Amino acid sequence: MRGVVLHAPGDVRVDHREDPTIIEPTDALLHVSATCVCGSDLWPYRGIETVDGPSPMGHEYVGVVEAVGDEVTTISPGQFVVGSFFASDNCCANCRAGYQSACRHRVPMGSLGTQAEWVRVPLADGTLVPTPRVPPDDLVPSLLAASDVLGTGWFGALAAHAGPGRTVVVVGDGAVGLLAVLAARQLGAERIVAMSRHEPRQRLATEFGATDIVTERGDEGVARIRELTDGLGAHSVVEAVGTQESMMQAIRSTRPGGHVGYVGVAHGVTLPGEELFYSHVHLHGGPAPVRRFLPQLIDLILDRVIDPGRVFDLTLPLDEAAEGYRAMDERRAIKALLVP
Amino acid sequence: MRGVVLHAPGDVRVDHREDPTIIEPTDALLHVSATCVCGSDLWPYRGIETVDGPSPMGHEYVGVVEAVGDEVTTISPGQFVVGSFFASDNCCANCRAGYQSACRHRVPMGSLGTQAEWVRVPLADGTLVPTPRVPPDDLVPSLLAASDVLGTGWFGALAAHAGPGRTVVVVGDGAVGLLAVLAARQLGAERIVAMSRHEPRQRLATEFGATDIVTERGDEGVARIRELTDGLGAHSVVEAVGTQESMMQAIRSTRPGGHVGYVGVAHGVTLPGEELFYSHVHLHGGPAPVRRFLPQLIDLILDRVIDPGRVFDLTLPLDEAAEGYRAMDERRAIKALLVP
Incomplete structure (x- = not known):
């Protein structure tokens, strides 16, 4: 064959x-x-x-x-x-x-x-x-x-506790990230922020249910999410990339007691224990x-x-x-x- | 004064x-x-x-x-x-x-x-x-x-989802670890494993509700927990030390989908992203x-x-x-x- x-x-x-x-x-x-x-x-x-x-x-x-x-x-x-x-x-x-x-x-x-x-x-x-x-x-x-990709985005959204009344941020605008947006919408999230600087992906994210698009990345992306959430960070953040930068962006965009669902296959990621400890976030993810x-x-x-x-x-x-x-x-x- | x-x-x-x-x-x-x-x-x-x-x-x-x-x-x-x-x-x-x-x-x-x-x-x-x-x-x-220490052990047990039907492991036999045992008992855990090699602490752990004592540490401790749990790992693990060894022991003692509640103040801890990804554990903790x-x-x-x-x-x-x-x-x- x-x-x-x-x-x-x-x-x-x-x-x-x-x-x-x-x-x-x-x-x-x-x-x-x-x-x-x-x-x-x-x-x-x-x-x-x-x-x-x-x-x-x-x-x-x-x-x-x-x-x-x-x-x-x-x-x-x-x-x-x-x-x-x-x-x-x-x-x-x-x-x-x-x-x-x-x-x-x-x-x-x-x-x-x-x-x-x-x-x-x-x-x-x-x-x-x-x-x-x-x-x-x-x-x-x-x-x-x-x-x-749908099941993976879905797991990411569930692991991030996307649901009614919650602000969900999706880091990563590949297929998994876009479908995490769709999942968050199906799960009833109130506000869904897609982080993307690529116009066709922004459009698809919006069609899948994103209410906000943020183009900044890294520290600037974190600052923008904090601006949008009264300085607190999001309730739910889906990480759909798998790099050090995207993981830290996800953790830092999440409020104390909030949930990070990470489904980007981790490559070269090391998480600083002290920062994680004081962040008070929940972390869950892995192969969906x-x-x-x-x-x-x-x-x-x-x-x-x-x-x-x-x-x-x-x-x-x-x-x-x-x-x-x-x-x-x-x-x-x-x-x-x-x-x- | x-x-x-x-x-x-x-x-x-x-x-x-x-x-x-x-x-x-x-x-x-x-x-x-x-x-x-x-x-x-x-x-x-x-x-x-x-x-x-x-x-x-x-x-x-x-x-x-x-x-x-x-x-x-x-x-x-x-x-x-x-x-x-x-x-x-x-x-x-x-x-x-x-x-x-x-x-x-x-x-x-x-x-x-x-x-x-x-x-x-x-x-x-x-x-x-x-x-x-x-x-x-x-x-x-x-x-x-x-x-x-009681509130911290309690938070660790809650973060680890200690409860009915669950096997809870507590890493660390300081006051917080011992009180995480007490908390797990109050929360209705079925089996509570205290990891301790110190006789007076083992005794207090047992009096607080531990059903099993494990004296091994590190990789040997992980192997012992797997033996006790049909090779799966525990449902719930409370980390109450804050070192690299204890965090990794906690993560590796937890089954896929299980919960690590970490309340030992992290010092010099870095978590390997790939291992965490494939572990499928939930992580939550921080200052209680x-x-x-x-x-x-x-x-x-x-x-x-x-x-x-x-x-x-x-x-x-x-x-x-x-x-x-x-x-x-x-x-x-x-x-x-x-x-x-």
């Missing part, structure tokens, strides 16, 4: 890869309907994360089940399914606590590479959520967004347990209450994946959808 | 200090009934925190009101009162949110020095909680504990908003439901304060009560 492989920083190619098959009796084999490039794929693409030899890429996917292993009971061939970027059994203690991304048997889908025509999904019963019927084409991008939210998010999409697929402002055939990476790296595109 | 003054690391003396008076119309002047030495007083005593010239010491106190300023309306001379280590107005946005230790007008009582015969308490209406009548002498130590809990804690003490004053295993006249510092520094005493 054809699949995206990263050979070296900046060098992604669509190569011939071996066709996946059912290996474990709990596997499903999917024909990928749509996949995409993630902001986190840019870390190795930019050489900030090192990879060991050619690596299959991609962890987001929706598709149609082709075959299942002997022990799979709830998923069957022909179903259209959505899964998260971690395969999870959905029944261990961590899964039952709602942390499927910390499943004791989790498998990172990135290690299997979903930017491809076919993909093997481990722990199919726990991982995959079928839609009631094969959805119309125009809903596929939104369902694909649910596979990671997207599986927890999938049933609810799929319903909201199928009912056309939310339209998270709008983060895809570039659609390419899988063979042009390299252009998708380039466009996102250069911030010409928010997020690139790839059609195998 | 006589009052404790730190002149240099290891050198505390009872000096003649100027008698305090009402300065602001919102002040109260207290005759101190009892005060004590805090674990956090040991940081400057040990030279880990530097002080600039001779510094009055102490921030814990109970006493009888001698006089109040013209604007004080709820506190009156003759009342026995308990206050926290931050004076707070109890009406600003941070106070109303329950973070009186982040009051916008807070005054650290340590800057005024409560290890003395008299003390001026700013923002008396917001800061002080009177008891219904002058309490019997045997309850004074417990009421004094409410001024800081003791004022939030005072009415409830005072009731529990006056009703003799809890006996937190048992952390005082050394009582000295104020004039012998230096011996109190030495005994705590050498871990011969858990906590020293000083009688002016």
